[in-house]
Amino acid sequence: MTFSPLTEHLDTPRLVLTPQVPDDAPWLAELFTARGTGTVTVEAAVERIATMTRTRRDMGIGALVLRDRSTGDALGYCALVVGRATLDEPELAYELLPHAHGHGYATEAAAALVDAAFATGRTRLWSTVRTWNRPSLRVLEKLGFRRERVTTDGAGEIVWHVLDAPS
Numbered sequence: 001m002t003f004s005p006l007t008e009h010l011d012t013p014r015l016v017l018t019p020q021v022p023d024d025a026p027w028l029a030e031l032f033t034a035r036g037t038g039t040v041t042v043e044a045a046v047e048r049i050a051t052m053t054r055t056r057r058d059m060g061i062g063a064l065v066l067r068d069r070s071t072g073d074a075l076g077y078c079a080l081v082v083g084r085a086t087l088d089e090p091e092l093a094y095e096l097l098p099h100a101h102g103h104g105y106a107t108e109a110a111a112a113l114v115d116a117a118f119a120t121g122r123t124r125l126w127s128t129v130r131t132w133n134r135p136s137l138r139v140l141e142k143l144g145f146r147r148e149r150v151t152t153d154g155a156g157e158i159v160w161h162v163l164d165a166p167s
């Protein structure tokens with residue numbers, strides 16, 4: 001099965017979504033560090049941007065940065081990734097800077113990305129979320145994903161969610 005590449009530009013009422021560029025490294029370093037699993041330097045973030053750019057080129061899916069439509073400030077990213085799923089039925093992922101939480105931005109961006117993902121020709125998307133991550137579970141619920149199964153790894157339970165393209 002072949003799919004169109006994921007678009008590189010999405011507009012929503014409050015956001016513009018575009019690929020990462022090297023200038024995004026400082027805030028991406030802040031975001032990765034906010035995960036609490038160790039400090040990520042700006043240099044390391046530059047490397048990750050290069051990797052994400054190659055992934056987009058080679059696989060046709062990847063991340064788009066949420067940029068505030070009025071200020072241009074980056075707020076986080078939303079992505080289609082293979083993750084625990086597959087290239088044909090990829091995972092939706094999202095991660096925002098702490099100060100951007102709680103304004104509906106993840107749902108607004110992810111809704112646009114879901115439409116764009118189906119526009120590539122894909123018919124099914126997944127998302128896997130830890131059971132403790134209430135905000136993320138709520139975003140999936142608002143997008144119409146349904147809970148499909150629960151698996152366990154060394155860090156605990158993972159809830160698999162699925163969304164089928166509208167018929």
Ligand SMILES: CC(C)(COP(=O)(O)OP(=O)(O)OC[C@H]1O[C@@H](n2cnc3c(N)ncnc32)[C@H](O)[C@@H]1OP(=O)(O)O)[C@@H](O)C(=O)NCCC(=O)NCCS
Binds near residue numbers: 107139
């Ligand atoms: C998950 C994340 C992207 C959500 O971003 P966001 O822009 O705040 O999400 P939204 O505002 O669109 O929606 C969040 C929803 O969760 C709800 N929520 C927030 N905290 C909650 C909690 N503790 N319990 C239940 N619901 C909660 C909000 O009220 C909102 O629902 P509502 O619109 O019905 O009120 C953000 O919290 C984040 O970046 N977290 C860290 C990274 C992460 O966990 N990514 C997902 C990995 S699977």
